Amino acid sequence: MLRLKQLKQKWGAFSVYAFLIVGLTLTLMLGFWLGNQYFSYQQKALLTLEHTVQNLQLENNELSKKLNILRVELDVAALSQQKTFAEIKLSIEREKALQKDIAFYQQVMAPELTQQGFVIDAFNVEKTLSDRVYRFELVMMQREKIKNTLKGSMDITLVGSEAGKSKQYALKNLLVDPEQVLAFGFKYFQILDGQIKLPEGFQPERILVQSEIFQFNRKKGELHSVFDWTLVNTLSTSSE
Structure with a gap:
């Protein structure tokens, strides 16, 4: 103041x-x-921040579009891959069918390609009404022009998987009738049939057949055959 x-x-x-x-x-x-x-x-x-946000939104939208395009391309590629796998599987099945047909015609037209004209033509399997019980039939025939009576025995093995591991069983140990003998004796053809009960959890895949052939009490040879485990609808039995 x-x-x-x-x-x-x-x-x-x-x-x-x-x-x-x-x-x-x-x-x-x-x-x-x-x-x-x-x-x-x-x-x-504030304007700078708003501009930055707009740029980020535009970039995000652009990235979203690219991601959607990549997803569509991935889906198309997956469908194409599935189609390719299906075509490969179909080709493999066709090849198996052709090989089977070729083998059949070889047996008919060129019996010398088999063991002395003896042919194990088929191994058929049919499901029965009983749990894990299957009926089987083994078709055998003779292709020689001069047919003499053939005799022999069969050693049959089922190969598959059990509990995630490879497993095999002798068919004779799975027979419903334990007294049945896996032997043959015929002049023209024979169908050897029977029933088996599979062990629980066993998934059969192939059948290995080994036979010893005798004629006039002398061993004529051996024959080995492999068949896929494939179920059929009906089976019939006949022999001569």
Whole structure:
């Protein structure tokens, strides 16, 4: 207060108050200007952030489109792969069928390709009404022009899997009739049939057949055959 009185006395009250008013006005104007500058800065920063967000949204939309395209391409590739696998599987099945047909015609047209004209033509399997019980028939025939009576025995093995591991069983140990003998004796053809009961959990895949052939009580030879385990609808039995 003393300083203000001294200033009034020296410069006059009017001059002092005018100076204070001008100073206060300049201070307010400076504050207003600084406020406007800060507000403009905030506005620019906000616009920059909004622009950044828009760019990120555009990039996100573009990436989403590319991801959708890749998904569609992946689905198409998966379908194409499935189709290719199906075609390969079909080709393999056709090849197996052709090989079977070729083997059959070889037996008919060129019996010398078999063991002395003796042929194990088929091994058929049929499911029965009993649990794990199957009926089988083994078809044998003689292709020689001069047919003499053939005799012999059969050693049959079932090969498959059990509990995730490879497993095989001798068919004679699975016969429902344990007294049945796996032997043959015929001049033209014979069907050897019977019933077997599979062990629980055993999944058969192939049948291995080994036979010893005798004629006039002398061993004529051996024959080995392999068949796939394939179920048929009906079986019939006849021999001569």
